[in-house]
Amino acid sequence: MILQEKYNDYQIILASNSPRRKQFLTDLGLTFTIKPANVNEEYPSHLKGKDIALYIAQQKASVFNNLDTNSIVITCDTIVWIDDMALGKPENSDDAKQMLQQLSGKTHEVISAVCIKSNQKEQLFYDVTQVTFNNLNSLDITYYVDTFKPLDKAGSYGIQEWIGLIGIEKINGSYTNVVGMPMEKLYNELIKW
Template sequence: MLKEKLKNKQLILASGSPRRQQFLKDLNLDFKIQLKSVEEIYPPNLKGADIALFLAELKAKAFDGSLQDNEILITGDTIVCIDNIALGKPKNAEEAYQMLEQLSGRTHEVISSVCLKSTEKTKLFYDKTVVYFKKLTSEEINSYIKNYQPFDKAGAYGIQEWIGQIGIEKIEGSYFTVMGMPTHLLYKELMNF
């Protein structure tokens, strides 16, 4: 249905994330990948969803002036929030450990945003999921960091990986949002775009 609606459009995914690429494949969409380097810095006064939306739009702005009339650009960002503080991607094992220790035994929010952009318009949207982590042991945290190297993931974890399987007790919201793309909203917004 969506593929038929977009038959005269070229989708461009501006993400190196294998998970986001797989989501578009799973939605049966044809797309090409184009990456532009963007420094992910946001104003310090932003909180929660505003950070995720700002970063998704920032990534889309890197394509200003380079989109063709038939192209739709898709950018996105995912942040993990605990105690009103956004956790980005850890720079090293020590930072990853601190993040996972902070999430251990607590709930946090995962916010995934998307920006759709064409030569005519821009549409920003996001989804939020609450994640409940069990109390993790230092052995579990260290083993996960050593074996999975979660340095490309906000909050230093992937729900689909071992730590998610043994550590997440429940979620309220979309599993796909935690993985980095609110696919239900992406489908709806592309249908209307």
């Protein structure tokens, strides 16, 4: 594979605990280590949409200042953007249910920003996918939140889970972006890197 050959002599660091992002990089055939970037994910209040995700992805990358010559770090942040506001990870089950009620019957944007960083350069990019939910009833929302516990997911849902099977009417854009990392764009950026 092209990426395996290109990055054979590199130490790739995935700065995320997300099992979905880990699986994506594994599926690309990359060898990597996981070192989560524990940063405060607050952002300046004037930022909107993609600028929020870009800011947080860059904040995560800023933790890695003394990279070896052959090391690169990959960070990512995903937000759900609806009604001119960002939905991050829910604080608790009630918050998750409220978020899903807000998404019900509407179209929202899933925005993922990625930062690739070495000791010589840094590349930031993002992707936006529009997701339309059917009208969700309170029983479906409660079942999903209580059964799947989506407290680690922006907007309180995983498209790859039960709620995606029964609740999503359509998506416009990258599926992997909605899962949590725009793999098509990441692949192309790694090829060019």
